[in-house]
Amino acid sequence: MAFETPILITNFKAYEEAIGAKAVELAKIHERVANELGVNVAIVGMTLDLEMLAAAVSIPVLAQHMDGVSYGPYTGLVPVDIARSMGIDGSMLNHSERRLSDAQIVAALENMKRLNMMSIVCAENEEEGVRYAAMGADFIAIEIPELIGGNVSVSQARPEVIQRAVAAIGKGKVLVGAGIKTGEDVRKALELGATGVLLSSGVVKAKDPMAALRDLCSGLKA
Numbered sequence: 636m637a638f639e640t641p642i643l644i645t646n647f648k649a650y651e652e653a654i655g656a657k658a659v660e661l662a663k664i665h666e667r668v669a670n671e672l673g674v675n676v677a678i679v680g681m682t683l684d685l686e687m688l689a690a691a692v693s694i695p696v697l698a699q700h701m702d703g704v705s706y707g708p709y710t711g712l713v714p715v716d717i718a719r720s721m722g723i724d725g726s727m728l729n730h731s732e733r734r735l736s737d738a739q740i741v742a743a744l745e746n747m748k749r750l751n752m753m754s755i756v757c758a759e760n761e762e763e764g765v766r767y768a769a770m771g772a773d774f775i776a777i778e779i780p781e782l783i784g785g786n787v788s789v790s791q792a793r794p795e796v797i798q799r800a801v802a803a804i805g806k807g808k809v810l811v812g813a814g815i816k817t818g819e820d821v822r823k824a825l826e827l828g829a830t831g832v833l834l835s836s837g838v839v840k841a842k843d844p845m846a847a848l849r850d851l852c853s854g855l856k857a
């Protein structure tokens with residue numbers, strides 16, 4: 636499958652506000668705002684909620700992590716084939732809160748390609764991004780770890796990082812995240828060449844997630 640872009644992607648992480656029944660409610664808010672505004676939105680759910688989320692909404696549902704294995708004698712892993720059979724569209728890999736070795740990333744990407752699943756490999760800098768793009772990731776998400784969860788967005792604080800990553804990796808492949816809280820942050824990221832944004836606390840921790848999401852999504856519109 637392929638994403639339509641530009642796209643806004645919300646990672647539910649393991650925040651209490653975005654687990655279980657609350658995750659379904661939040662997923663439906665994402666679906667509603669995507670339809671209302673006519674923009675592309677996807678969600679990244681916590682592993683234990685994925686099947687329920689995929690059944691609840693028609694927007695793309697991604698995993699936070701997957702392992703490059705199929706069915707078999709594996710304990711505690713997230714096998715790609717099982718996620719696929721549950722209707723999961725793809726996965727993030729190597730988030731800075733769940734780092735992987737290059738070999739693990741390659742194995743996951745190979746298996747995801749086999750099943751036509753969308754892949755987003757997170758990178759902490761441009762050099763990593765170039766390396767992961769060469770491994771065949773569909774998208775590279777550049778996230779500067781020290782800005783994650785804060786109120787200063789990468790688009791404001793480190794615009795040059797976005798520009799350099801887009802120049803090195805190519806247009807249409809780079810997502811950016813960390814500290815993105817407003818529609819203006821999203822607009823700026825796209826102006827700098829990103830093809831989408833990855834965010835979490837700006838929606839999940841917002842007092843009014845629907846209002847926050849509407850504002851954020853307004854930044855996707857030209």
Ligand code: G3P
Nearest residue numbers: 646783784814834835836
């Ligand atoms: O996966 C997205 C995330 O790491 C960014 O988090 O809270 O800074 O939007 P946040």
